[in-house]
Amino acid sequence: MAKKIRWIASVRNKAVHERVVEVDLEDFSKGGAQVVAYLKQLVASITPKQTQHKEPQGSPEPGKSWAEKDGWEKTKTVGTYMAAGAAVVAWLFMSSK
Numbered sequence: 001m002a003k004k005i006r007w008i009a010s011v012r013n014k015a016v017h018e019r020v021v022e023v024d025l026e027d028f029s030k031g032g033a034q035v036v037a038y039l040k041q042l043v044a045s046i047t048p049k050q051t052q053h054k055e056p057q058g059s060p061e062p063g064k065s066w067a068e069k070d071g072w073e074k075t076k077t078v079g080t081y082m083a084a085g086a087a088v089v090a091w092l093f094m095s096s097k
């Protein structure tokens with residue numbers, strides 16, 4: 001899973017810093033969903049009282065809705081959340097020692 005998180009973070013970084021990034025958005029989204037599912041499972045196993053998470057309502061970013069965003073905007077948004085998830089995993093790993 002760490003390898004997948006690093007890949008997502010690198011795609012996100014390329015999307016933010018480079019003009020042209022060749023990536024299969026379907027593959028990227030699938031990988032992101034797998035990481036999110038893994039992180040939810042990890043959090044649930046650490047804090048059993050919080051096994052039911054409410055999904056946020058509406059778009060997490062002000063402005064455009066998800067449907068209005070183009071592929072690169074979606075890639076940037078998903079990548080940002082994946083990088084944040086990677087940071088949470090790193091924090092959990094470091095704090096468990």
